[in-house]
Amino acid sequence: QQQVKQSPQSLIVQKGGISIINCAYENTAFDYFPWYQQFPGKGPALLIAIRPDVSEKKEGRFTISFNKSAKQFSLHIMDSQPGDSATYFCAASYSGNTPLVFGKGTRLSVIA
């Protein structure tokens, strides 16, 4: 119930292509869904987040799509660049002082 399942584990995308990472959850009490980006040797950085009252949120080249009925959400990176190569974690939490539940991460490599 507390798990967030993330796929794929790794992803290779050509420069300029679209990177898509998917997450699924079971706990319907979750109401906050962030994505974190982590470069090697660095801490994760909040990239973009969504709440379940909207189906899509876009910030620059990064878009979260959210499907409440399917209990799934995904990160789309448009026009992927080599500088986007990093590990991406989805996460979820519910209201109150409850900690984030992280997915296992996706290692993205964008090749020229």
Next chain:
Amino acid sequence: DAMVIQNPRYQVTQFGKPVTLSCSQTLNHNVMYWYQQKSSQAPKLLFHYYDKDFNNEADTPDNFQSRRPNTSFCFLDIRSPGLGDAAMYLCATSRAGQVREQYFGPGTRLTVT
């Protein structure tokens, strides 16, 4: 710039020798977290402080302790490090009422020899 600072960035300790990692923040956030992250894995929450209120995760080993002497500082003490404790240790903070928006420090990479 407001930020989360971790010292040292790299720490080598011997098997069984106590070690302390430190975290400081200039964000004035109420909530501070310690995570353990092993290679190619997600961060694993060890414990967090909501102000001075300490919250330990059920599966955090007794070997791990934490102190928060004031709002700005938080320490992770590993009393008797084992080889399995080698990992990246991440500190994060968030504002009360917005605990989901966590800001991470750069981490301390711990090596146990």
